[in-house]
Amino acid sequence: MGMMTHPILTRTITPQAEMTRAREVLVGHLDRLAPGCVCGWARHDGRNTRPVTLLVLADGELVGRVLANAYRADLAAAGHGFGRHGFELEAPELASGSVVEVLRETDGAPLPGGPFVIPRAGDAAD
Amino acid sequence: MVNWIGGNGTLWSTGGNWAGGKVPQSYQSADIAQTGASPVLAVIQSGQQEAANPLVLGAAGSTEAVTLINDGSFSNYGGVTLYAGTTLDDAGQMTWSTGGYDAGFVEVGGSFSATGNVTIAPGGSLDIAAGGVASVATTLTVDGTLSVEGTLSVSSGVAGNGTVVVDGGSVNGAKAPALAVGGSALSFVVSNGGSLRVTAPAVGSSFTLVGTGNTLDIAQYSGTIAAPIVGLNVGDAITVGRSGNGTLTSNGNGTYSAVIGGVTLTSVSLAPGLGGSTVTLTNGTLSAACYLRGTRLATLRGEVPIETLSEGDTLLTADGRAAEIRWIGCRRYDAEQVAASPMLHPVLFRAGSLGPGVPRRDLRVSPLHAMYAEGMLVPAMLLVNGVSIVEEVPRGGIEYLHVELGRHEILLAEGAAAESFRDEDSRGRFDNAGTWHGRGAEGGPRAPKVEHGFALEALRRRIEARAGIGGFEAPAPGVLSGSLDACAFEEDVARIEGWARDEHHPEAPVCLSVLAGGRKLGLVLANRFRPDLARAGFGSGRHGFSARLPARVAGGLGAPIEVRRTADGALLAAARLPRAA
Numbered sequence: 001m002g003m004m005t006h007p008i009l010t011r012t013i014t015p016q017a018e019m020t021r022a023r024e025v026l027v028g029h030l031d032r033l034a035p036g037c038v039c040g041w042a043r044h045d046g047r048n049t050r051p052v053t054l055l056v057l058a059d060g061e062l063v064g065r066v067l068a069n070a071y072r073a074d075l076a077a078a079g080h081g082f083g084r085h086g087f088e089l090e091a092p093e094l095a096s097g098s099v100v101e102v103l104r105e106t107d108g109a110p111l112p113g114g115p116f117v118i119p120r121a122g123d124a125a126d
Numbered sequence: 127m128v129n130w131i132g133g134n135g136t137l138w139s140t141g142g143n144w145a146g147g148k149v150p151q152s153y154q155s156a157d158i159a160q161t162g163a164s165p166v167l168a169v170i171q172s173g174q175q176e177a178a179n180p181l182v183l184g185a186a187g188s189t190e191a192v193t194l195i196n197d198g199s200f201s202n203y204g205g206v207t208l209y210a211g212t213t214l215d216d217a218g219q220m221t222w223s224t225g226g227y228d229a230g231f232v233e234v235g236g237s238f239s240a241t242g243n244v245t246i247a248p249g250g251s252l253d254i255a256a257g258g259v260a261s262v263a264t265t266l267t268v269d270g271t272l273s274v275e276g277t278l279s280v281s282s283g284v285a286g287n288g289t290v291v292v293d294g295g296s297v298n299g300a301k302a303p304a305l306a307v308g309g310s311a312l313s314f315v316v317s318n319g320g321s322l323r324v325t326a327p328a329v330g331s332s333f334t335l336v337g338t339g340n341t342l343d344i345a346q347y348s349g350t351i352a353a354p355i356v357g358l359n360v361g362d363a364i365t366v367g368r369s370g371n372g373t374l375t376s377n378g379n380g381t382y383s384a385v386i387g388g389v390t391l392t393s394v395s396l397a398p399g400l401g402g403s404t405v406t407l408t409n410g411t412l413s414a415a416c417y418l419r420g421t422r423l424a425t426l427r428g429e430v431p432i433e434t435l436s437e438g439d440t441l442l443t444a445d446g447r448a449a450e451i452r453w454i455g456c457r458r459y460d461a462e463q464v465a466a467s468p469m470l471h472p473v474l475f476r477a478g479s480l481g482p483g484v485p486r487r488d489l490r491v492s493p494l495h496a497m498y499a500e501g502m503l504v505p506a507m508l509l510v511n512g513v514s515i516v517e518e519v520p521r522g523g524i525e526y527l528h529v530e531l532g533r534h535e536i537l538l539a540e541g542a543a544a545e546s547f548r549d550e551d552s553r554g555r556f557d558n559a560g561t562w563h564g565r566g567a568e569g570g571p572r573a574p575k576v577e578h579g580f581a582l583e584a585l586r587r588r589i590e591a592r593a594g595i596g597g598f599e600a601p602a603p604g605v606l607s608g609s610l611d612a613c614a615f616e617e618d619v620a621r622i623e624g625w626a627r628d629e630h631h632p633e634a635p636v637c638l639s640v641l642a643g644g645r646k647l648g649l650v651l652a653n654r655f656r657p658d659l660a661r662a663g664f665g666s667g668r669h670g671f672s673a674r675l676p677a678r679v680a681g682g683l684g685a686p687i688e689v690r691r692t693a694d695g696a697l698l699a700a701a702r703l704p705r706a707a
Contacts, residue, residue, distance in 0.1 A: 069578050077294065077339075105692070106631070106634075106693055108635060
């Protein structure tokens with residue numbers, strides 16, 4: 001094993017790569033954050049309606065890998081393709097006070113607004 | 127007009143931050159916009175009192191990173207406009223309507239959050255534009271008008287005697303806690319597919335539904351709701367905390383009473399053109415899950431149009447068995463109902479869309495009717511791709527039919543596998559529900575219903591490939607580097623350790639799948655800090671992973687262990703567990 005590539009050599013960013021990256025902005029929203037459950041929606045910006053694979057981390061630990069492809073009438077109505085960009089994850093690791101990160105798997109792009117903190121019971125919401 | 131120029135810290139009260147060197151007076155417009163590339167932050171400190179007429183964050187037609195934090199006291203004599211990208215974070219006190227001045231307004235195109243009390247005075251308004259997001263952590267008092275095209279969440283409740291208009295937006299969306307409605311006479315108007323989630327409404331409130339596709343979610347578990355609900359239409363949904371059929375009973379004065387799963391709504395009036403007998407409620411939702419008239423089902427005597435079948439006829443199931451029809455439900459919808467409700471529009475599966483010769487001819491089912499493929503039952507609407515599977519908008523009325531057998535079965539409709547009827551509190555939607563003899567499908571569903579996830583996506587992609595739909599691909603991961611440094615027993619526990627990173631996205635944590643003998647054991651994330659990696663120049667050094675393998679692996683000594691990137695299956699490394707000492 002131990003195949004190492006020197007980071008400097010591989011970090012050349014071509015204009016082409018930059019253009020690709022510009023199209024790859026992650027848009028979405030975390031709609032609900034509660035102990036045991038997160039849900040929201042996410043998609044690639046622009047005309048790309050392929051679903052996004054998301055990694056959900058709580059305090060740095062992976063708690064789930066979900067595909068954001070559930071139908072939501074509100075997203076369809078808002079013009080997001082066929083509206084199939086919802087996600088929901090239920091996991092006991094999502095405890096009160098946990099810092100939750102929702103990242104696009106392919107490039108680590110975070111869901112806008114994150115990281116998120118699961119409110120403790122009785123806390124006033126932000 | 128006084129423009130923010132910044133350059134002297136973030137405080138509102140610093141004159142040097144404003145053009146002209148003076149803080150805006152209460153009669154002056156305060157405009158905070160981005161002057162360069164940097165985001166703008168302005169703060170009203172605790173104990174500070176400021177005012178403006180009006181306050182404008184950002185600029186029309188552009189997205190700007192402008193944030194105003196109010197920890198003090200702020201009065202808006204002419205209102206507040208928040209353009210896209212901007213944020214007003216109110217942790218202090220804000221008022222935007224006072225006597226003697228024009229009633230104020232707040233227009234939210236960006237983001238607005240308040241932890242202090244928010245009052246909309248008579249004549250005042252809070253408008254949350256499409257895309258705007260607002261949250262209020264305390265009680266929101268609406269004596270003027272609250273208009274929501276975007277998203278609003280209110281933690282504590284809403285009170286007052288004004289009007290709340292939810293126009294295509296959402297107030298306390300489906301998953302949020304229900305909104306406590308404490309007002310004595312608040313009027314709610316939900317239109318154009320808006321969604322409103324409330325607790326049991328007060329008697330003095332009213333709910334008006336305009337257009338169709340609206341959702342009124344009343345999270346009450348039992349009891350009676352006397353607040354009038356006006357304009358219920360096909361395609362609207364009233365959801366209560368319990369499931370069950372709804373029936374409408376005329377009150378004799380043009381209104382109806384409805385009972386849904388133990389909750390009683392005492393005053394419901396229908397959209398123009400609908401009569402009580404033409405409406406059925408299923409968990410409060412008007413919908414359909416059936417075959418369109420004309421669909422041919424496989425029987426022992428060949429393919430037969432569904433409308434010519436009778437009880438006692440024998441159908442052929444997808445797995446080749448004979449099954450007797452116990453009941454046939456039918457339901458007609460007139461042109462007006464069909465036009466008003468997308469959930470009644472048939473989904474057309476073009477011949478050959480699902481497989482070679484499947485379906486044999488064009489097949490039309492209702493959007494919620496489940497098709498069977500690869501071990502899953504999938505609602506037809508989730509397979510619409512705009513090319514080989516499309517939503518049809520019929521010009522006139524339509525008739526849906528459904529067949530019920532001794533149990534839930536997979537039938538062949540125009541040669542495609544699709545479900546038979548299974549009563550999920552949905553029998554009541556048929557015109558002829560009264561003809562049922564009480565003997566229906568027994569047992570559970572034939573296959574799991576799948577509405578999201580990786581397996582459904584794979585199915586969609588295969589269907590799209592048949593239709594020649596190419597298009598966008600998700601961004602591909604970059605070159606994978608890393609190593610598996612350890613794969614060994616430590617005190618009888620099998621462990622693996624190593625590091626991995628994506629050379630194109632070096633700071634993205636890499637999700638890895640661990641397999642033993644080709645079988646997936648689980649996922650592990652390569653995001654742990656390793657000082658050696660940081661010293662070697664690998665960015666933040668957060669690329670390490672380690673995992674304990676399940677005990678059953680230890681039983682299979684010598685099993686080949688593989689670590690692959692989950693996103694694309696790229697192999698990071700493979701090793702064998704040594705024989706335990």
